[in-house]
Amino acid sequence: MRVAIAGGTSATLGSSIVSALLATDGRYTPVILSRETTISKKQSLAQNGVEVRYVDYHSQTSLVAALKGIDTVISVLLIPGPEWVTVQLNLLHAAEAAGCRRFAPSEFALTSSAQSMVDILDAKNKVWEVVQTSVNQHRIDAARFPCGMFMNYLGIGCPDSGRRKDALAGFQEGPFLIHFENPESPWVEVPLRSDQTFSRLTMTDIRDIGRFIVAALDITEPWAGRELGMVGDTLSFEDLISICQKYVERPIEIRPLTESALQTKLLTIPQSEFIARMECQLAIVCARDMSVVPPTLNELSSVQPTTVAEYMRHYWGPERYQG
Template sequence: MVKVAIAGGSSPTLGHSVVSALLATNGRHTPIILSRKKADDGTTSSKDVWPVAGSSSSTAEVETRYVDYESDDSLVASLRDIDTVISVLLIHDTDTFVKTQIRLLHAAEAAGCRRFAPSEFAGTYDMHFKVDFDKMAKLPVWEAVLASKIDAAMFSSGMFMNYLGIGCPEKDGNRAEALAGFAEGPFLFNLVEGWVDMPVVEGDGASPALITMTNIRDIGRFVAAAIDLEQPWGKRELGMAGSTLRFDEMVPLIEKYTGRKMEIRPFTKKQLQERAANASEGVAGIIEHMECQLKTVCCEGGIPIEPTLNRLCPGVKPMTVEEFLRKYWAEPSGISV
């Protein structure tokens, strides 16, 4: 039995996915949620009942350990019996995000943990140099991981497939299942309003823009399978993929399973540069600037992920984009395809 600590494990998206996948391993792995201590009332842990995936009646108790992320002693004490630490933390302040994860990394080393994975679950290492948020928030953490002695991995998953679930038909909890806790707005694809942003890849012989999408629920299953690997993670990028498709391959699939024509909205690097230069002030401008940088990456070939974990863990059969669209759009709408 391997104890796995999930920092941010109470989140409704990646945290829930990883915890649920670990519970489904029939006792091979025991998830322990690390949660920020909200009050100094002496409570160090609690237990809650979780449903076990694949069963309508089976449940399990999951321990939550309350930690002070600003205290080395608190973190080390919470990790003494832990084999693997998985971070799915999401902290919008980049300085706090970096310091918290590096402190968690060093605590894992001090506690004798065997493995560590920082909060990544998006693009590749190369993207860290192209997107300011990644450069400021993720790159310093990965550099600290590389300098550490702990076995580690960078889990890359591309874009959440669950963006395609926004606005899908509601029938017996269909929409909640499709979103898997995801609550952000549309990006690149808006299946409700009926448009797809299409990157224009310029240059002779340029490769088409590709996008990797992975269902949030499958990310947890891939992480659980990676913990099963006997070989060291080796501080590698362990990428996973539900589907990797060209943008122009996405459009006919979306139209087929939603039953509506999509408006194609092409964009170029020049347009993105102009938009970024005139971005709004404050938080809205920061988000707009980041979206422009992500779209620029799409104009430079897209966001394809090398599916290393798909090969190393063939027992994980992730949902594809076509399967996702059929299940969450066509079937509850009664669309015959």
């Protein structure tokens, strides 16, 4: 069964999903959709035996041709601005026209209600509304896959440079809430719930996401427009900090954030600073305890994902813990 991964060239989710599909010994065959025209990137993927099909996301003809013989389309695209919605809807409609059976838009974040509180993530909800209409009209089957925060944020600052690369699993963004990048002064911003207790969050290792996607492909009944949440670990900031403190040498400074302080800060951030606004809005989501993803797909699969304790021991612990 051929599975197309739109944006499958990415070092993070693309690599995770392609590797997991390749590990099924031919049950699923990955096909990467890419705008990439430079030979070198395509060649390195082709060396792994992975087919790469060139697409123009603005041409229905190009997309439909590229989706010939594809059963399921998984999008891991990330495109700044309104293009993200347009491109994914073009992909959806091309998948319908090409007769694909299943479609998953580029989600891999939070639940729809949490995303509606974050300007930039609301684009995912806009795409999902249209996907749901397609599901309801039986034009295609679909699911959305929330996973919480990538656990690999914990790899930023990992002291062993040899293991840091593995810990990050291709992740290249800067720190958010958890700041271990300076070993002399580690600190964590903790969004507080309205009763002033520490909020909780879901974290999933990028590498487990590919394994969860394979588990979702294995589901024989229709995805039926469900939110199939995947969870590596869900824990309170208290527990997160106490696990991390075993490995981070200096005392971790806790910087509490109340929702009212976050709301005041949000008013000062201009609309143009979309990353700063996203981070502030995500912290508000946490403060409302909405950064927790229900483990729906965990319950439907046998995937044993990495927990935060395992992740920290493996990447931050003494060498003997590796393996």
